[in-house]
Amino acid sequence: MATQAPATAIIPQTAPRRLVLDVLHDWVTTVDHKKIGLMYIGYALIFLLIAGFEAILIRIQLAVPNNHFVSPQVFNQLFTMHGTTMVFFVGMPILFGFGNYLIPLMIGARDMAFPRLNAFSFWISAFGGLLLYFSYLGGSGLYGAGSAPDVGWWAYAPLTARVFSPGHSSDYWTISILLSGVGTIGTSLNIVATAICMRCRGMTLNRMPLLVWIYIVMSSLVFVTISPLTAAQIMLMLDRYAGSHFFDTQAGGSAVLWMHFFWIFGHPEVYVLVLPAFAFANEIIPVFSRKAIFGYPAMVAASVGIGFISLSVWAHHMFTIGMTSGANTFFVLATMAISVPTGIKIFNWLATLWGGKIHFTASMMFAIAFLFQFMVAGLTGIMLAVAPFDWQLSGSYFIVAHFHYVLVGAIVFMIFSAFYYWVPKMTGRMLNEKLGKWHFWLFLIGFHLTFDFMHIPGVLGMPRRIYTYEADRGWMLLNMIVSSGAFFQAVATLLFVYNMVWSYFKGPVAGPDPWDAWTLEWSTPSPPPAYNFVVTPTVESRRPLWDLKHPDDPDSHYE
């Protein structure tokens, strides 16, 4: 006989107000996955604002030809720091933050498998970010002209060798990412161990929320993705300080070897970033369509397939380096192949919406924009997979537009969607829907102004990473439009930050399940207590709360 026990006991709220120092101490020493998750997210939001500001400066400089808003040295630092920060200190932490917070709750566990490793991973990553930004204050870069890294976020050799980068700017880049890489591997290890070893009773792999599946794939990818970068960075440090010759072309070393190692990291890295966006979509779209996700097994297979194929496509970033026609052709095939599982996911989301009852909350609007924009990004990706096309457009603003379409149009939009969906669980307060819709429309307009038009200068021959351009190339009007969009996005983001702060204090109480959803995190109070569940639950299907709410028609009959 099944015994009943309330998932929430009444917890007396009679503790006195605590001292600030006590609160700080609590947060600094915590090993609770929820607090660590929140710290990751908060830290990433701060860096989002900083890196966003760097982008605004870049766009001001490029709005008109022959501009002198910033010097070339500063511009080169800005685009390097913008890219490095966004990938390593915004994207990764925010996605790991959500994963950290949600995964134990979704699988009915009390915490992650290794809570102290969890805390260590956060703090070492945080230190990495601080170290990177300390570079603005110390060191000296290319020809003593600055201090922050200015070698591009890929830090191609031999530009990073001591002879071409005599100061410490490259060292800040290398060491800060090395440290955060250790944290990333630690958190990924935690995620895999948690998801495999700590699921609640009855939750077979086949009944795990798709979010957890995708985080397993993403974390597994991290092990074979971040490690090549770590190895390459160790080699770079040895070159710079121990006199080794890994990338020393004067000693017979190869600049192309760095490219291979970097992109063996770099390409799967973008899948590490986009897979969690898919994970959020897999949870949010069904709830606001009021239907189960269409094709759960295919979604799992597609995600795993994407993980594997992504390891084989890296040299499509190197179509222009003069590889043989055979090698180029292989990478064309692998790159095109990845569109098949990705397309399957898009079609499954479409089929989930089909026949549903779609609620256009702020969260859902961001998710729908994600669908459109991810599709467009995928299509420009197919264009670029055609190597001869890429020979023209590689290293141009077409590429910049393409990858921002994925990073901002798909990933950032889905992250905003995830905020509106899960912040009520994290803080116990709903975010303001009206402000959310303002945020959405302003950001959408800004995004499209910037990144739709950005494709065109690329086609017209404008390379990337240039601090200025000649007036007679015909790029000015387009650059102005691109730059104008940046301001809309900035205003929208500030509106979002305001919404977050205001709602924390004044938002309506959310309750445990504001969206009438179906996975385990919605069976706890908002915010959940430190121990998550009074008694760890037992589940019998993929949507335990659906079964509870529809005892006459539970999911377990159909799986």
Add this chain to the structure above:
Amino acid sequence: MLVLGITSAIFLVVGGLLVYVLLRYRHRANDVNAHQEPPQIYGSSQIELSWTVIPILIVVMLFLATARIIFATEDAPKPATALDVTVIGHQFWWEYRYPKQGIVTANELHVPVSDPKHPTPTYLTMSSADTNHSFWVPRLAGKVDVIPNRLNTLWIDPEAPGLYLGQCAQYCGTQHALMLLRVYADTPEQFAAWVAHQQQPAVEDPSVAEGRAVFQHTACISCHTVAGTVATGTFGPDLTHLASRDTIASGAVPNTPANLHAFIDNPANFKPGCLMPAMHLNQHDLDAVTAYLSTLK
């Protein structure tokens, strides 16, 4: 066009379906069944199979078309009439050597136009003296990277005479943005004349003897070559026929005496971060050297 066709078709079909779904299935509060959940559909093997197979077929088709172009371009047989030019990328200028013609020049590449019936393409063999660069003149060809300790080949065969603009397309350092490319596709007569002219040693104009003396006794000669004189440096561009070029500082500014004057005085006037140091010549010497260089046609 095939690529654009396929991607546009997918965009219209999938995008259209998405718009349709959003309109048709939106939740309406006044709906009779507003509080009931819609029928839960967990999957359908036939549908899922079809939208797996059809994309695979599209991918195969696109791949075969692409592979054909790759092989045709990269492995195109080199005609005997091709012109060979060696391109060496530097921070932040381009060096061009024509081995069979015995010419060394910089920043402005002259090639003959190519008649489709009797092609005379130009084969560029490229490498870098320092960091990575990339040779990109969009109207002539896709880009090919210029990498130290590696030889890459690019062929171009312009069919219309004229000036083709481009620039370095791989971030190479501070002045990557002003490492511009100017390719002059000349008619056969123009090209022959240009080659003959470039093969001459430097003009020796007696009226600028003072400037020539300043040049030859200053550090200029440790970086620059002027054919037929003691200047044999190779770190910077060859200046033998500097005055025959339309631009200086690899396309950054027009080649006028005023610009030349300002550049020699302090290259950071136009190109902060370029590797030529400010020469700190006094006004008199600066004027003299500028006058001298202006005679090097």
Add this chain to the structure above:
Amino acid sequence: MSEAAVIPQNTNAAWELPSRGIVGMACLITAESAIFLIFIVAYLYYLGKSLTGPTPREVLELPIFTSICLLSSSATVHMAVSALHQGKRSLCSLWLAATVLLGGIFLGGTALEWYHLITVDHLTLQTNLFGTTYYSLVGLHATHVTVGLLMLSLALFFSLKGSLSSKHTGRMEVLALYWHFVDAVWVVVFTVVYVVGR
């Protein structure tokens, strides 16, 4: 809903999931293998490409004895885990001590080999591409051996102190897994550097 949902409990069926330690160590091993793989790729890529200096064939000799020691230490650590599982504490200490000794011999042998390479053959990290890739690859492995030996020594210390019992078998297994990984990497490095590369 003001009250959170109530999930039914069914405590009858058995529910066993893999051990956290083993899964975690497997993940770490995957990541470390990828790092080693990159150094191995660099080694292979640069074979024959050094512009100067000693070549592998000239200066490398097969380290048969030290390799046998290292690979035997996998067997001894396995015996230590078995002994602990059976609760035989002193036998566990004995096998752990053997493991540490064998690992120590391997490290000592590597140190001697390097001393000879540096002072007699004049091969260093800076000499040429071979020096760069050889020292970094073998050095990376030696670093992992050192970390493993430190952990094993710690385990030996606890075992001698009497703090270990059969309930710690799981954790010993995790450490042993790491040690097996280190030995497996040596098999690959040995093959690539001393067999294929020469």
